[in-house]
Amino acid sequence: MNTLLNRPAVSASFEVRRATRASRVAVLVLLVIALAVASAPWWAGRDALHDFVQLASYLVFAMMWNLLAGYGGMVSIGQQAFFGVGGYGMLILANYCGVSPFVAVPIAAVVATVVAIPVSLVAFRLEGGYFAIGTWVIAEVFRLTVANVSVLGGGSGTSLTALQDVPRALRESLTLWLALIIVAAAIGLLYVFLRSKAGLALTAMRDNAVAASSQGVDVKRARLFVYLVSACGTALAGGLYFLGNLRISPDAAFSVNWTAFGIFIVLIGGLGTLEGPILGALIFFVLNKFLSDYGTWYLIGLGALAIVVTMFFPQGLWGFVSRRFGLQLFPVGRRVVFRDDGTSARPATDDVTKALNASSAAHRA
Template sequence: MASVPAVAPQVEIATRAGRIAAWTGCGIVVFAATLPWWGESSWMREFVEIACYFVFAMMWNLLAGYGGLVSIGQQAFFGLGGYAMLVLGNFAGVNPFLAVPIGALAAALIAVPVSLVAFRLQGGYFAIGTWVIAEVFRLSIANIPAIGGGSGTSLTALRGIDKATREGLTYWIALASVVACIAGVYLFLRSRHGLALLAIRDNEMAAQSQGIAVGRMKLAVYVVAAFGAGLAGALYFVGNLRISPDAAFSVNWTAFAIFMVVIGGIGRIEGPIVGALIFWALNRFFSEWGTWYLLGLGLLAVLVTLYFKQGLWGYAQERWGWTLFPTRRRLLPAPAAASPVT
């Protein structure tokens, strides 16, 4: 009597909500790409600004939410990306739009030697240490007269490009950066490297005992987060046309990123998206209130932390099961085996 081999159980990642979100997102991106042909320039400028905040927040979420490396000094790479773009554009004759990804790459390269210092620290010391590193870069840049010193300088390389072309190209680069950021993080988390990163976050010693190269993975995530921060910085100052050390290396960049991630939901791809939209709305309608606006942001963050510990999207996910970017693997029951063959 022969028998049919048992069918192995299958692992599923995709969900129906995820597939709907993917097709909807593609439609939104295609529609958004047409904005420079019919929209107002103020809309494009606002999108570029919030796109920079979002990319920066997504990279901080990857570093802290998924990697467990809580940094409050990521503005170091934001500023380095911006200044690298400025130097390439003003002094090396590189097209500033081409200099945006090159500036991000420069920030990632600088992150390698910086990590040798930062990774000697653990926990709260790592967080404070990254802030100190960012301040060192700020003070160093402020003492270089060739790039404006402490008062900063303007991006003169864009003078020969008309305003409509400049704003359209900046908008398209921002849109492409947002799409690439979401897709890149999502595909990474679905890979075995993403599983390794989550294992390191949950228990570093246990992950190392299972053969995961902890040091190499943490370095890779740190460098990728630096690249994203540098990309956001280079893009922001291409749109702003002026850069200064205080603006480029301000701790507010990391503070706002933490706000967006905490409000939306840390450790979730949807978290920075929701947080960025909420931050944009609050900034759009209440920023003119000055100090009261900042107090309101802090109060909102406290309330969300107290009553929605997983963030707003985390609460919706737990209550209704919404998952637009599924990364968890679900084990499906194996099909019933065929009857034995006699």
């Protein structure tokens, strides 16, 4: 930092940029994709619409787990608890309370957020591996409780009957558009959050909670906030998934496979990045669609792929691509660009950029 501050005035003129050329192109590409998906009911088949809803559910679940573990440093293997609460909350509101299922999905997410408050009081008494196992136990308690409620179909589950009078084409279109809105909102809100002061505090807390606390970060409050946001997003994914499937059961809603799939998606895509879960969800969805019929061999293949990526690409596939080609589709940091003559600009060295980012993060945290 001393070297940077002591540079001659003629070469010390610089500006701090957050967007990159790749991020600008990514925004345009995402807008085109969103428009194409929104118009899918007029040109795509039923299977394609259903596939997008499933992909959206996987993606949102993985993004929420990534927020919790990749950014918040809280590794949970019990996020399926809120996935199931979102699914069953949507069904109860739709079947028994007369609420439109499409409106019931966000309402159920709010309910799951409220449920997460007392759950956090139990989970946050644990640390590290105990926290991970504790969240799994909590999810199992939810599963066993719901399985013993006969009005909800018990262990065999029940169907979503609130949509039986809605034409199939309209139902599928509304479900697709709801999925698109949830995905866009999840990506956009997380991006804005991670670029904010709270996002910097969260990253600092993940790297070193003690150091972050010494700099004024309220670690307990930040963890609770992230936990509640993750629960809300996970419940949205659960409500959306079972809205598309029209049927729910405790074993399907509270299965630990959901968290296993979420961890797989994040690890192969890239932990602690926004782009990683998107890439990982696409890879997982393709593998799941075309190889799931192979049963045990399919699961072995997923495990083998996860091992290979972990060994040779420890930062995930997107982490490798980002470092190799310098791509950032969702930049949450800052780039320093020096101006030598007032008109031309050149990027600062990585060391200078890292120094300014670290200084800014420490100051804002």
